[in-house]
Amino acid sequence: MEPKIILLLSGKRKSGKDYIAEKLHNSLEDKAEILRISEPIKSHYARYLNLNLDELLSSNSYKETYRQEMIIWSDEVRKKDPGYFCNIACSKGNYTYIWIFSDIRRKTDIHWFHANYPDKIKTVRIFANQDVRIARGWVYTEGVDNVTSECDLDDWNDWDLQVNNNDEESLKNSIDKILNLLI
Numbered sequence: 001m002e003p004k005i006i007l008l009l010s011g012k013r014k015s016g017k018d019y020i021a022e023k024l025h026n027s028l029e030d031k032a033e034i035l036r037i038s039e040p041i042k043s044h045y046a047r048y049l050n051l052n053l054d055e056l057l058s059s060n061s062y063k064e065t066y067r068q069e070m071i072i073w074s075d076e077v078r079k080k081d082p083g084y085f086c087n088i089a090c091s092k093g094n095y096t097y098i099w100i101f102s103d104i105r106r107k108t109d110i111h112w113f114h115a116n117y118p119d120k121i122k123t124v125r126i127f128a129n130q131d132v133r134i135a136r137g138w139v140y141t142e143g144v145d146n147v148t149s150e151c152d153l154d155d156w157n158d159w160d161l162q163v164n165n166n167d168e169e170s171l172k173n174s175i176d177k178i179l180n181l182l183i
């Protein structure tokens with residue numbers, strides 16, 4: 001069974017995509033579940049290189065060490081099949097009312113969702129000021145911040161909603177707006 005709504009969250013690194021996804025999940029409880037395109041990317045990459053998946057899924061230096069190479073590897077896979085990882089990520093979804101994807105990074109991802117789940121897609125771009133992202137641990141990294149996976153959606157203008165996540169007040173405002181979008 002398919003969900004009724006698929007929410008696609010996008011934003012620069014440390015804009016708070018996962019944080020907002022968790023807050024939405026807390027509000028929506030069992031009506032929603034969080035899915036990530038990065039999970040099949042990481043699990044397939046870990047298998048490919050015989051790495052420790054738990055470490056790769058966590059947010060520590062192990063992940064940073066492999067991030068660049070994983071981006072290059074996943075781009076090669078995408079060249080052959082742009083929907084490869086989206087397809088696997090969706091196959092992990094249960095029948096819940098809303099699927100929240102917390103890591104949309106590419107135009108090809110958005111096109112794939114629109115093509116495969118017409119009329120179910122809601123897209124949200126999350127913004128946070130650079131000083132806020134730095135305070136959250138963002139460090140500019142060549143090969144990560146200047147490549148397609150981070151920049152492809154910078155010039156996408158077709159969001160259903162654009163929200164800020166700089167502080168408590170903007171967060172609350174943004175959560176309210178996203179929940180309204182899902183009604």
Ligand SMILES: Nc1ncnc2c1ncn2[C@@H]1O[C@H](COP(=O)(O)OP(=O)(O)OP(=O)(O)O)[C@@H](O)[C@H]1O
Nearest residue numbers: 012013014015016017018019020136165167168171
């Ligand atoms: N509104 C907020 N208030 C307090 N802390 C926040 C807020 N938003 C995000 N954070 C914190 O900032 C850090 C980065 O947030 P998060 O992991 O959600 O970003 P992200 O956009 O998913 O990053 P990445 O793309 O690197 O995975 C986390 O430690 C998170 O707890």
